[in-house]
Amino acid sequence: MDHRRSTQDRPWHAQSPDDVLQALDSQREGLSHDETATRLARHGPNQLPVGKARPPLLRFLLQFHSTLIYVLLAAALIAGFLGHALDATVILAVVLVNAVVGFLQEGKAEKALAAIRSLVSPRAHVLRGGQRLSVPVADLVPGDVVLLEAGDRVPADLRLLRARGLLIDEALLTGESMAAQKHDQPVPPEAPLGDRHSMAYSGTLVASGQASGVVVATGSGTELGRIGKLVASVEAETTPLLRQVDRFGRLLALGVLVAGALLFAYAVWLQGWDPVEALLAAVAIAVSVIPEGLPAVITVTLAIGVQRMAGRNAVIRRLPAVETLGATSVICTDKTGTLTRNEMTARRIVGQQRVLLVEGEGYAPHGSLQAQEGDDAGALAEVAGLLRCAVLCNDAQLRLQAGTWSVVGDPMEGALLALGAKAGLDPAHERAQWPRLDEIPFDAAHRFMAALHRGPGGEAMAFVKGAPERLLEMAGGTDPAGRQRWTEAIDAAASQGERLLAFGWKAMPAGTTQLRFEDLVQGVEVLGLVSFMDPPRPEVLRAIAECRDAGIQVKMITGDHAATAAAIARELRLADEPVAITGADLDEVADADLPELVLRTQVFARTSPEHKLRIVRALQQRGQVVAMTGDGVNDAPSLKQADVGVAMGIKGTEAAKEAAEMVLLDDNFASIVHAVNEGRTVFDNVRKVFAWTLPTNGGEVLGVVICVLFGLTLPMTAAQILWVNLATSATLGLALAFEPPEPGVMDRPPRDVGAPLVSGFMLWRIVLVSVLFAAATLGLLQVELQRGESVDAARTLVVNALIAMEIGYLFNVRYLGMRSFTWRGALGTPAVLLAIGALVLAQAAFTYLPAMNRWFATVPLSLAELAMAMGAGVALMLLLEAEKWLTRRRGADSPGAGPAPLDRFDTASGRP
Known part of the structure; x- marks a missing residue:
């Protein structure tokens, strides 16, 4: 068998x-x-x-399997071919650092299984x-x-x-x-x-x-x-940004090869250039196009986001997950401990005639009891026996540590002790006045607990607590009207998703010292009911409202009962009218119909690991970017499947943490929303890096192409282009990584992860800025040559002017949706000012140090020439500010409303 x-x-x-x-x-x-x-x-x-794990060497080599990495390696070979070992070394170092980071982050599935x-x-x-x-x-x-x-x-x-x-x-x-x-x-x-x-x-x-x-x-x-x-x-998925960067890298590599080959052929066959010179021109174009420092800048931008998130109790385990959070459109979250406090609290006492409402949360014995109708004192007197029963028929203890109350024992019994304390009962005093003689421990088979106590007057009293239906059976002779009232109270609590305990007592013959099951079959007087709820965290309500404003759906996936989960969902306002279904309901739904059902449902109750996995996959089939929270082993598959798995740091198992990309140190849903906010800022900053890098590189390319087409002197050598790209990326590009959040970053819907990395507005900017850069560099080159300056002097001026224009464009690109002529725009962040200072010092060395003059074929410039270079930067910024002003006049949205500033324009037309 x-x-x-x-x-x-x-x-x-x-x-x-x-x-x-x-x-x-x-x-x-x-x-x-x-x-x-x-x-x-x-x-x-x-x-x-x-x-069977992959060998470490293979895992390491696979880190280089990326189109953009191939492009960078080609750039390093080009630099080495030109004799610039320093540039080649820097590029190779960037590639190696990325590979090491990826290697260290590999093996998530193996760790989860372990x-x-x-x-x-x-x-x-x-x-x-x-x-x-x-x-x-x-x-x-x-x-x-x-x-x-x-x-x-x-x-x-x-x-x-x-x-x-x-x-x-x-x-x-x-x-x-x-x-x-x-x-x-x-x-x-x-x-x-x-x-x-x-x-x-x-x-x-x-x-x-x-x-x-x-x-x-x-x-x-x-x-x-x-x-x-x-x-x-579960197969690991790449993040939206990495997919976009990889797609961009493939298109970029193809463009470099095609453009280089066409220009080489044009220069040799139509212009009569020497093949070596034509090859160097093609190499200059390739070096101009390739954003050598871009991967490093993206990595640093993500790393800064990681540091900021860590300050808000969210630890990122995989670097790319930072920007994926920014694209999150659905958050699937557990209920207990994440949306709720994970502390049972007594909410209502239903006495034989009246109802009392209980204030306070958690196990802290602070709060009051207020009668729903009538005077509080009369209502308290009515439930005095129930409160004594709740304290005596109880094995838990409350403990105060570091200002926090916790329970030792069953959570519901801890909530009952807190309830008794709110009514003025001291558990230690009550237990001393009513010593326990015997007990019947709770057992799921009989669904009650009973304790025999001797009272101050020597009387013997059995106190009972358990399932309401069971105590009504033990009451036996309860009148129909009373039974009807208890039944209505039970139904009302169930509809609110509350847990219920019933309490009763029975006077035993004097001298009784043992308690038997048959003693409690009949004759127990029902004293009342207490309802319990694991209350929502107070900050979660605000966080969910922020999610709804940001266009992010929140779905609760829990192992709890549907009524309880739906009640919490209504209290947290997951939707105007939350829809709840169970795992059994999901089993009846075909895979083809599941995405539509999952999209319109907010609460999934009594779910299994397979249910959670199906839910996440169904959402992803509809193009949603899913963040999934979890703490147990049962959550590990869905955490790994989700675009961003979020594990609980306090009550989470190691299996959940290993399968997740992010760990919450405080197990708080609000920390996820903070992380999404930071993720959106990170992606905005990455887009700013692209918006700044591509037009400046485009200007370099356009200048070289025009010179090849018309047989003019190249404005810069390939080595000088490499210098500009690496120097500016290591300073100005990194400064953009420290940019603070844009106003209203959480007031816009999630970005479309299928949208191209280079939007229509970015394409417009690439063309506009490239033309301005090319016009300025070629104009300055011709002015210097017309004045009789050497080619090296003219190229040195062009390089300095290009640096000045990149600084001017940096201030402009920091605020694409608003004017930069403000104190904040002029002063920039400390990172911007530090980057500009470092770049100015580097450029001074490039221009005036003899060793740099030899390596890069540059010559010292006069003050007048430096003024010309600086003037080019100021003029570029003024022109782009004018273009920004015209754009706003044409009715562009404000930066704090609608989509992100870089996506505000029609991508189909490619125009603002």
Whole structure:
């Protein structure tokens, strides 16, 4: 018999313990030693498979497999061919740094799988041949009987045979913060994983109680193993910016080759140039076009974004994820602890006649109780017995550490202690006045807890708390009108997504010291109900409103019940009318119909790892850029599939963190919104770098092309062009990386990731600025030559003028949607002023140091010539400011409204 089928393949949870034992050919005393050895040989060890990783050398070499990297390597070869080893070394260093960063960030899937494997406990307690043994977890086989107690990590998927007071923390599989109550009774076959109370799953943690269970799945057949397979099956996607840069690099490389070949042929065959000179001219064009420093500037821009995000509790694990956040159009988030405080709070007390509203949040014993109708004192007197029951029928403790209240024990019991304190009850005093004599621990099979106490007058009183329906059964003689009132209160709480506990008591005969189940079958007086809610974080409401203003959809994907999730969604205003569906509903939807359904739904409840993965993929099929939050192992596949996986730093598992691109140090949804804001700023700055780099390079190219076409002296040598490109990229280009956010960065919709990197407005700017640069450089070159200056002197002036124009254009491009003649525009950021100072010093060395004169064939300039160069920069800025003013007069949008400033114009026409 093949016992390796996972719990998904066979509904073990729906079968009785005896039927499961029979199907696995096992018994409650466990398997014999010979049988376990046979099964171990047949099924293999109980461990997750280790994937075959790529060799480190291959991973490193693959970092160079990029069109833009090939273009940069070609630039380095060109520089080396021209004898400029320094330039070639700088370019190669840029390429190498990018490769090392990529290499260090590789292997995310392997790390995620390793983190999942680490969740399996090393040893397990089993029964074999009726004897209790401790064996390595890897030796467990289907049919083994495992013993569990508090603190154990479940070593395999188990069908429980016996359970007493068993609570298991299944957060890593379900995302639920509350420990799941377990019993050995079958549950319906269609029950989702979070409701399979007769199962214990590999990797989960026993919070309290004891149990025994038979192994039904091991290794890759467990729920944990199935999630590992999902993680391994997800292929990593490149970020939108990297896809755009790669596409741009391919087009750029093709353009360089075609333009260089055509100009070489034209110069040799039609102009009669010497082939060597023609080749040098083609090389100059190639060097002019290639933005050697662009990858480094992009990397630095992303790195600065990483630093800013770290200051707002968001740690980026993969550098390109920074700009992907800026393109995020959908955030899929967990509920518990991310949108909510992950602290149960009593919200309402429903007494026999009146209702009290409870103020305060979390476990802090601060707040008040106010009657919904009537006077507070009368309402408090009515529920005094309920409050005493809540404090006494309770095993939790509240603890104050570093100004923060927390609970030791069950979260709902901690909320009850806080509730009692708000009403003026001191738990220590009450427990001293009413010492406990006996108890019936909570068990999912009977759904209540009872505690026997002796009162100050010697009376014996049984206090009971549990499921409302169960206490109504134990009340027995409750009048129909009273039962109807309790039922209506239960339905109202369920519609609000609140959890409910009922409270009751029963006077016992004097001298009673033991409490039995049969004592509570009838005669329990129902004292009232308490509703609980894990309240939303106060800052999340503002963050979600900001998302809606920014055109970003927020979708809640949780393992919680639909009613609870929908209530939180309404309170947080995820939508005007949030739509909620369950994982079972998703199972009925075909893949082709899923994207449309997912887009119009805000709440997904009782979801499995497969559901989350389908949701993310469906959104991506509709062109959405998805950020996905998660903390458990069950979230790892969808975190890896998402464009940006966001793991929780406090309660997140290592598997989730390894699969994610970003980790939140405070587990707070608002930090994601801050990160999106920073991501948009990063992308704006990257676009500014392109908007500044391409026109300046275009001016260099256009000048060389005109000279080749008309047989004129080249305005610069290839080495001088390399100097200009590298010097300005290392200073002015980097300065743009430090630009602060544009006004209204979160008031515009997400950018279209399918839009070209070079928009219509950028194309217009490239043409306009290229023409102005070429006209200025050629004009200055001819003026100098007409004055009888040497070619080296004329080229030195041209280089200095080009530097001055690039500085002037830098001030202009920082504010493409508003005028630059402001104090902020004139002074720039400290980074801009520092970059200009460094560039001026470098250019002074280029012009006046003898060694630089020899290397680059330059000559010192006079003050008048320097003034001419500076005048070119000022004139360019004035012209472009005039163009900007005309654009605004023609009705361009303000920079704080609508799309990003670089995308404000019609991309089809290529005109502003």
